[in-house]
Amino acid sequence: MRAMRLGDARASRVLGSACASHAGDGALAIANFSSFAREDKVRFGEAPKPAREAHALPRIAATLVVLLCVTACRRGMVDQQHLKPLAEETFFKNDAGSRVPPAHTVARGQLRADEQFYTGKIDNQLAATFPMPVTRELLSRGQQRFDIYCAVCHSRTGDGNGMIVQRGFPQPPSLHEQRLRDAPPGHFFDVITNGYGVMYPYASRVSPEDRWAIAAYIRALQLSQHAAPSDAEPAGLKQLQAAQP
């Protein structure tokens, strides 16, 4: 940095943003030079104009300093010592780089103590309740996720006639059939998590929270096809009756 004071002003302009944190006492020099830099419209990376050939050497030197500084900012993060998964490492007795976690330990954040939330089961039985309150927000999220991940096969209405099925994938059962209307929410969570028959699992793509949101939305979908007038709120019912021809 000390060399900067004697060096080229244009370098300080770029360095000011790239390496401000490294500048230390050089920051003062950068501030002093900034007005000078504004007069000179030559941009970093542009070829020097012939008339200014006299400035070429300091400019090249400055560019090198800048490049050095930029790489120095990144190297620490990119080029760390590391082992590839399952690579050999003679440091350990069994020459394996990948370590087995000590018995009876759990990595931080992976305890998953809430059985219902993470497995859809309570005491190994499919849960008949949701582990969180079913709010309008949860249903909206569930609708959005269902339309993204499930509707391609199950269709947006859940009748099992989605686009992929129309193109030849085995047809899933309608979500409105009695057996699935009677199924507990834990069943939907379980099917999304582990797959079912030819349907593959979605655990890697849909988080546990979203699986519950989808299960809740499936309940709403089912109700939409089997609702009785008594299920509607009085205001909504009036609106419905007014809309009838």
Ligand code: HEC
């Ligand atoms: C690629 C197509 C496809 C996608 C995407 C898909 N499913 Fe399925 N699903 C199927 C098929 C096919 C079956 C029938 C499987 C069988 O019986 O072998 C099925 C079955 C089911 C069943 C019925 C299980 C039962 O008890 O009979 C449920 C519930 C279900 N899927 C929910 C979902 C949800 C929720 C999603 C979105 C996260 C989803 N599926 C995404 C194809 C799909």
